[in-house]
Amino acid sequence: MDQKKIAHFKERLLEMEKEILENIQSESYEDENPFDVDGDLIDKADVLSSASLTEGLSASQKKMLEEIRRALQRIKDGTYGVCQVCGSEIEEERLEAIPYADKCKKHMGR
Numbered sequence: 001m002d003q004k005k006i007a008h009f010k011e012r013l014l015e016m017e018k019e020i021l022e023n024i025q026s027e028s029y030e031d032e033n034p035f036d037v038d039g040d041l042i043d044k045a046d047v048l049s050s051a052s053l054t055e056g057l058s059a060s061q062k063k064m065l066e067e068i069r070r071a072l073q074r075i076k077d078g079t080y081g082v083c084q085v086c087g088s089e090i091e092e093e094r095l096e097a098i099p100y101a102d103k104c105k106k107h108m109g110r
Ligand SMILES: [Zn+2]
Pocket: 083, 084, 085, 086, 087, 088, 103, 104, 105, 106, 107
């Protein structure tokens, strides 16, 4: 992959990281009254359990943040865009959809 494309994906990753971090901050203000949420009891329980997590960060947000940081590390290491299973280049359309993908289409989910 050429440097121009890597720079493009790096920018995408940094944007995603920023979005998640901004989300955490705004959520910790907006979720002051979790009972104001529309929906049934299950939804309310979900809001309560996620609000109790440290700094308002949900498990999926934590995981995504971790994935993004690992991808940024791979850019530094020069291994970005390479499938961790077979070592071939990850499809560009896949990286457009998921810039932190570390496996090609064939090996995703492994
Ligand atoms: Zn592969």
